[in-house]
Amino acid sequence: MEPTPGPVDWEEVEEVVSNAYFEHELTPLDDVAPSLRLRTLPLGPIRLARIGWGAAVSIRSEHPGAYAVNIPLSGRIAAGNGVISEVGQAAVFRPDIAAPEQKWTNDCEIVGIKLERDYLQREMSRILARPDLQLPDRVDLTTQAGQSWMTLLRSVVEQLKADESLWRNPLVAEQLSGALTTSFILAVMPEDADPTGGARPRIIKRVLDRLHEDPASAWTTAEMAEVAGVSVRRLQEGFREYLGVCPRDYLLDLRLERIHEELAVGDATELSVTDVALKWGITHTGRFAAAYKRKYGVAPSVTLRG
Structure with missing residues (x-):
């Protein structure tokens, strides 16, 4: 991830984080100097950020042009008297909509994901075959699917310090962004959001033909599903039924x-x-x-x- 030098005042903190993640209005709630912890990683249409203010703060943002998924690693974020998110829960903010004032506790640190609006909506349409669905405002990460997605996310965040050059390779970035986005959508959307029928052998063959033509391409499961004309879940079921393996294997x-x-x-x-x-x-x-x-x-x- 890209480390950021420590700003010397709260106005500079607001500017630095606005440039690195989302534009926002920042109000410190503690009479202390800033102690910003910020690392970011751009992955094409998504961006990862790890943020800690080192003090209690209030944030207002409209999240221009992109969805935000904020996941506390410690502390909590509250709106008014109600908790938005804490460890094990993620808050989802839609683009270009003024979010309620968010109050971060002084020990709060998050992993945030910024997903470009058109990219996420396109991926949801491809994966679920339903362009009309909306993400929930809060996501329970204690479910089996939520924990699996968090394991993937943490593995990316933790390993970034070891070899930044690898993660900045466009091929790697494309694979990572696709994997994180697809697994997030599958983890947070209900099973009944996927109404399409099973993948038949003819549809499977269509995908196999494309894979054999260009196996080196940075294929995501969502792209394979788009070739088949079915949802990701149905494609995975079809591969397991007729080939005994998942598409990625x-x-x-x-x-x-x-x-x-x-x-x-x-x-x-x-x-x-x-x-x-x-x-x-x-x-x-x-x-x-x-x-x-x-x-x-x-x-x-x-x-x-x-």
Whole structure:
């Protein structure tokens, strides 16, 4: 994530966070100097932010042009006398609508996600096949689906410090934004929001044809569902029913085959395993190496050396 130098006064704090996350009006509720903690990561149509003010504050914002999902890691955020969100609960704010005044406790720190309005609405339409649905104002993250999504989100946030250059690779950013957005939508929307029928073999074949034509593309499950003309849930059910695997696992296996073919005839003095893996759409080299060894019984470097 991009670290931000500590501002020296509250006006500067407001300006820094407005530029990094959302424009807002900030009012400190404690008579203390600012102690801002802010790190951000742009991922194409979404942006992650980790924010802590170091004091009790009041925030007003209309969240121009984008949805906001604010998830407290500590403390709580309240509107009036009612709690909006605390640990285990997320608050969702719609774009271009004045939100109620938010009062943050002095120990509150959040992970926030900024999702461009048109992008999120398009993804909801593709994933759920329902363009008319609205996100709830609050999300319970203690459910099984909510916990799974939080595990994914935390893994991204925690690992960002280790190798920023990898996360800034456009291919990686596209995969991460798609995974975070798709899993968020599936976690927060009710099961009955998905009215479309099951994916038939003909529809599955349509997706398989596209994957075999271009396995290196940064495919998301939502994009595969769009090709099939069904929702993500129905596509996943169809793959499991007719192929015995989920779409992502099928795509990984296809990429492994292409990588294996190239490594088997490649020259170790001219090729690297990492370059070949990236060429075929692999972005997590550690998981790739483990999957390759499970499939072929040797490390990819052994195949390359012949």
